[in-house]
Amino acid sequence: MELVTPSIGLIFWTTLAFVTLLLLLRKFAWKPILTAVNAREENITNALSAAEEAKKEMANLTASNERLLNEAREERDALMKEAREMKAEIVAKAKEEAQGEGEKMIASAKATIEMERKAAIADLKNQVATLSIDIAEKVVKGTLTGDDKQKALVNELVEEVNLN
Amino acid sequence: MLKKTTLLTLLFSFVLTLANASAPAVSEEHSEKEKSGSYNPVPMIMHHIADAHEIHFWGEGENAFSIPLPVILWTNNGLVTFMASEFHHDDAGHHVVERKGMKFTRSHGKIYYANEYADSHGSFISHDVDGHSENAKPLDFSITKSVVGIFVTMLILLLIFGSVARSYKTNGGIPRKLTGWMEPLVIFVRDDIAKANIGEAKYKKFVPFLLSIFFFILVLNVLGLTPLGFNVTGNIAVTLVLAVISLIVTLISANKNYWGHIFNPPVPVLLKPLMIPIEIVGIFTKPFALMIRLFANITAGHIVILSLISLIFIAQAGSGTGMAWGVSPAAFALTLFIFVLEVLVAFLQAYIFTLLTALFVGMSVEEHH
Numbered sequence: 001m002e003l004v005t006p007s008i009g010l011i012f013w014t015t016l017a018f019v020t021l022l023l024l025l026r027k028f029a030w031k032p033i034l035t036a037v038n039a040r041e042e043n044i045t046n047a048l049s050a051a052e053e054a055k056k057e058m059a060n061l062t063a064s065n066e067r068l069l070n071e072a073r074e075e076r077d078a079l080m081k082e083a084r085e086m087k088a089e090i091v092a093k094a095k096e097e098a099q100g101e102g103e104k105m106i107a108s109a110k111a112t113i114e115m116e117r118k119a120a121i122a123d124l125k126n127q128v129a130t131l132s133i134d135i136a137e138k139v140v141k142g143t144l145t146g147d148d149k150q151k152a153l154v155n156e157l158v159e160e161v162n163l164n
Numbered sequence: 165m166l167k168k169t170t171l172l173t174l175l176f177s178f179v180l181t182l183a184n185a186s187a188p189a190v191s192e193e194h195s196e197k198e199k200s201g202s203y204n205p206v207p208m209i210m211h212h213i214a215d216a217h218e219i220h221f222w223g224e225g226e227n228a229f230s231i232p233l234p235v236i237l238w239t240n241n242g243l244v245t246f247m248a249s250e251f252h253h254d255d256a257g258h259h260v261v262e263r264k265g266m267k268f269t270r271s272h273g274k275i276y277y278a279n280e281y282a283d284s285h286g287s288f289i290s291h292d293v294d295g296h297s298e299n300a301k302p303l304d305f306s307i308t309k310s311v312v313g314i315f316v317t318m319l320i321l322l323l324i325f326g327s328v329a330r331s332y333k334t335n336g337g338i339p340r341k342l343t344g345w346m347e348p349l350v351i352f353v354r355d356d357i358a359k360a361n362i363g364e365a366k367y368k369k370f371v372p373f374l375l376s377i378f379f380f381i382l383v384l385n386v387l388g389l390t391p392l393g394f395n396v397t398g399n400i401a402v403t404l405v406l407a408v409i410s411l412i413v414t415l416i417s418a419n420k421n422y423w424g425h426i427f428n429p430p431v432p433v434l435l436k437p438l439m440i441p442i443e444i445v446g447i448f449t450k451p452f453a454l455m456i457r458l459f460a461n462i463t464a465g466h467i468v469i470l471s472l473i474s475l476i477f478i479a480q481a482g483s484g485t486g487m488a489w490g491v492s493p494a495a496f497a498l499t500l501f502i503f504v505l506e507v508l509v510a511f512l513q514a515y516i517f518t519l520l521t522a523l524f525v526g527m528s529v530e531e532h533h
Binding site: 002003004005006007008009010011012013014015017018019020021022024025026028029030031032033034036037 | 372
């Protein structure tokens with residue numbers, strides 16, 4: 001019976017001690033501990049979801065990178081092709097133009113030459129006429145002075161002509 | 165490894181303390197035993213189980229080594245205080261302490277108003293035919309052995325969890341050392357006891373209370389396994405207070421649904437007169453079971469360990485010292501086994517008390533569905 005008879009003093013002290021302990025621990029231990037643990041758990045959850053998010057984003061980025069790369073490659077190919085075509089076109093055009101120009105130049109050169117030739121012929125004709133007149137003049141003058149002298153004159157003149 | 169060594173040291177010192185405490189008892193009561201040829205371990209065990217006004221280490225009577233504790237009495241003439249050493253280790257009503265014109269004497273750990281004169285046996289207490297004391301008792305608010313145990317527990321808990329709480333600030337929220345050991349227990353109570361039984365929505369409010377009650381009981385249980393001789397959670401007054409607090413928390417947090425189940429149980433009308441009283445009694449049987457369970461488990465553990473140690477002295481009284489040495493290894497092995505079991509029980513009972521409290525609270529805050 002002794003064992004199961006609670007004593008008033010111990011009831012009093014236990015109540016006082018436990019209630020005090022509960023209040024003190026709640027304020028100075030459980031609250032900070034639980035807050036810290038909760039904060040950390042939240043942190044971990046957040047970090048995990050953030051990592052998951054980052055992973056997804058990474059995959060997205062990779063995919064979009066791949067796409068961009070492909071697009072760029074295609075664009076490059078198209079550009080190259082276009083450039084090549086353009087080059088061929090330019091070259092062809094240039095060739096054509098050069099040919100046209102050359103022909104024109106040749107034609108103009110030919111025309112010039114022709115003109116020059118005609119001018120030269122005209123000039124020659126003039127000179128021949130002048131020369132003929134000169135010769136005739138000198139022949140007429142030589143005849144007037146002697147036979148030998150005429151012959152010598154004629155030779156001289158002929159030689160002069162040859163020289164020209 | 166370190167833990168094992170500590171545990172063994174603890175056990176050895178415990179066994180040695182008990183052996184020390186019991187040995188003189190054998191020699192003192194030698195004359196009685198000589199006749200009967202037997203040793204009665206009950207007084208020694210009861211002495212350990214019961215609360216006391218001093219912390220007793222070894223020796224008997226005037227030769228006892230013990231730490232006296234303050235005696236605080238609320239008497240007919242008001243408050244009276246003195247140290248327990250004034251009884252001079254007397255526990256049979258033979259020594260009288262006089263204060264404020266009143267005389268006090270102590271018998272079997274209880275303090276009585278002493279008679280004017282001693283009887284023929286030198287006792288200042290008169291007994292009835294069954295040997296019970298007839299004298300009146302002042303209200304005893306002494307700082308007894310168990311109260312010291314409770315204060316020590318308070319101090320331990322405040323120191324441990326105060327430093328754990330501080331460590332979160334300095335360590336950047338990373339549990340290390342002591343915090344690393346304590347945090348799993350805290351989280352266990354929070355998740356597996358509070359959250360599991362009260363429910364996600366309402367458990368938060370009760371976590372500090374459940375944590376307090378869990379660690380309070382746990383440390384007191386473990387303290388009872390040290391050689392200091394505390395038996396606090398094996399004291400009915402302590403478990404009574406804990407059970408009543410658990411009941412109060414349950415009732416305060418109870419909602420309409422809970423009271424509805426008690427005063428208007430969902431049974432046919434004819435059964436209601438039967439069910440309502442049962443439900444009302446049910447409110448009180450739950451904490452009552454909590455009280456008895458903790459008290460009985462811890463007390464039984466102490467009694468079993470002390471009984472096994474007593475085997476040695478029973479053997480000595482019955483068949484001499486040689487037999488006592490022969491019995492010792494077996495008694496020691498059994499004690500070791502029970503002691504390890506008691507370590508488990510210390511944790512288990514703290515867990516069960518907290519779990520059931522959480523369960524009752526969970527029932528009282530449960531919403532209708």
